[in-house]
Amino acid sequence: MEKDLMDILRCPEDKGRLRLDVDEEADDGEVLAGTLTCQECEHAYPIEDGIPNLLPPDLQAEIEEELEDAAG
């Protein structure tokens, strides 16, 4: 994820601005791992392998449940 993207990324739930915490970045400054935290609802969205996961928390939980059911 490029840091410039912060200008337009928002929380999917309340469209609040996000705060970026970087855990790991590439030489060119691309964020590889970290967290995006909504400044309104304070929900934390992970950045993993360079991809921010901004799925709404409820949908994320539903998808995980479905995938676990399929695996189990």
Added chain:
Amino acid sequence: MCAGAVATPRTQMDVGQAVAAWEKIAQSFSETRNRPWDQVVDFLETLPEDATLVDVACGNGRHGVIARKMGMRVIGVDASLELADIARERLAEAGDKDASQADAVGGSAMNLPLARNSVDHGLFIAALHNIPGREGRVQALRELRRVLRPRGMALVSVWARWQDRFADHYVKELLRHVPRKLRYGDEAPEFGDILIPWQGDEMRFYHLMSLRETILTCKQAGLFIRDAWSEKLASQWLPDNHFVVVEKPQNVDGA
């Protein structure tokens, strides 16, 4: 049920269920979706090269890649993190890092994680039909309208209901729909809902529409219709895809 046969969902699907199927088939699905559609390339060619483009439900990024090669800044959003991961790699390979930016983001078309008025133009290709429920589809298009800047354009495409491949299924559905409606009431699937197996196995949810329903859904979301047509991409007799060019009106608050 024999492998490869389409089916009708017993009741209405929830979104999590619909998305999970894509997450499971992401790799093999991506391998079959390499060639960009001419209709999408033609649309992209009408846009300025320095535009910011959102590719809603970007899949493996096959269309975003074209936009990036043209010089656009591309933001691909997909509810499948596996597909977003593939799109990220392909977008990175496609462009000159100094010339333009490209990102892939995990996110839902129904709740786009983007600010209002933040992108110039958009793509929403072959994905609106994967959202269960009319309300959800209208919500996704409202989200597209919200993130587009005023006068921003987007190309929306969906699979056609009355195409060669599914016409006999829907003729039978005409007879089955009313009894199902009586039995399940509001829980009954909508006419047009269909489960299509992926390589004979994982069932993917689709709601196939007429061109009229596609246009009405876009209008209900407050988008102007700039163009709308149907085409035969793979079918012989009946059009298998509908295309709609929508525009965000100038005088809306974008909410």
